[in-house]
Amino acid sequence: MTAPRGDRSLGDRELDIMQALWRLGRATVSDVQGHLREQGVEIAYTTIQTMLNRLEVKGLVARETAGKAHAYRPLVKEPAEVGGAIRRLTERFFEGSVEALAAHLVERDLDSEQLDRIQALIDAQRRREDRR
Amino acid sequence: MTAPRGDRSLGDRELDIMQALWRLGRATVSDVQGHLREQGVEIAYTTIQTMLNRLEVKGLVARETAGKAHAYRPLVKEPAEVGGAIRRLTERFFEGSVEALAAHLVERDLDSEQLDRIQALIDAQRRREDRR
DNA sequence: CCCCTCCTCCTACTCCTGTAGTTGACACGC
DNA sequence: GCGTGTCAACTACAGGAGTAGGAGGAGGGG
Numbered sequence: 001m002t003a004p005r006g007d008r009s010l011g012d013r014e015l016d017i018m019q020a021l022w023r024l025g026r027a028t029v030s031d032v033q034g035h036l037r038e039q040g041v042e043i044a045y046t047t048i049q050t051m052l053n054r055l056e057v058k059g060l061v062a063r064e065t066a067g068k069a070h071a072y073r074p075l076v077k078e079p080a081e082v083g084g085a086i087r088r089l090t091e092r093f094f095e096g097s098v099e100a101l102a103a104h105l106v107e108r109d110l111d112s113e114q115l116d117r118i119q120a121l122i123d124a125q126r127r128r129e130d131r132r
Numbered sequence: 133m134t135a136p137r138g139d140r141s142l143g144d145r146e147l148d149i150m151q152a153l154w155r156l157g158r159a160t161v162s163d164v165q166g167h168l169r170e171q172g173v174e175i176a177y178t179t180i181q182t183m184l185n186r187l188e189v190k191g192l193v194a195r196e197t198a199g200k201a202h203a204y205r206p207l208v209k210e211p212a213e214v215g216g217a218i219r220r221l222t223e224r225f226f227e228g229s230v231e232a233l234a235a236h237l238v239e240r241d242l243d244s245e246q247l248d249r250i251q252a253l254i255d256a257q258r259r260r261e262d263r264r
Numbered sequence: 265c266c267c268c269t270c271c272t273c274c275t276a277c278t279c280c281t282g283t284a285g286t287t288g289a290c291a292c293g294c
Numbered sequence: 295g296c297g298t299g300t301c302a303a304c305t306a307c308a309g310g311a312g313t314a315g316g317a318g319g320a321g322g323g324g
Contacts, residue, residue: 011281015224047283069301082225089221092147093214099246102237106253109230112261115254121238122247129244143311179313
């Protein structure tokens, strides 16, 4: 009787690595390590290797044998993960309503300059939609 | 050399339980179980008890011996957790910018009716801020 | 007075994440 | 040919989340 799990999002480190792959497009373990190092994140080579292999098992990245080192390629797109993360957040705290999240941001997290810019975005967005 | 961890948010079930407490205010194990059952979530009594006790150790809930059964009370407010969740999301995917998250919602997730309502909220918010 | 029910407390086990060492293959420079 | 460095593959392990069983106490109903 153990947790079947299923929905579960990625862990922090897994996301670090996925993000490196999203930026790099296609990368070896060293590439990922180098990228993370630039971000100030230091992880052992073998750790990254382990994570990448586990991500492959989960079907989130593909491995291509390229010469000596393997190259890994993300199979899910970043937007999908962003969407998933937003969905989880809204389901958890806003009864699944993205609008309620947006309302929360407007009321709590954004200052008036930011509101101005969001305002402009809304206008632009509406023009886009009208045109269609 | 193990993960010191530290930032990590709550797990899914822990959040289920915290949310039950936020709704109920103060509740026994049975109360929580009943509430979760209404939400269609079925967890064993002792499981909830274990989670609550662990949450107490973490300092997220307080336990009060009330008659026969213990009563648990949330020590963190829901808004704080919502804020934390939003912060984590933005840090992860939007370089820490809440505004970028808002922009994402406007551009991807909200339809024009929702934009209308958000628009109205922005206006209201701005009036509130002007007054100050 | 005994049994049933409800609760607490303790214990245990699995899976997943995060971290990394070890080992062995292989290529390259000298 | 031999060291040296780079990789892949395998192995290991700690800690947290999630799940729950079983022992034992306390109280109410018959």
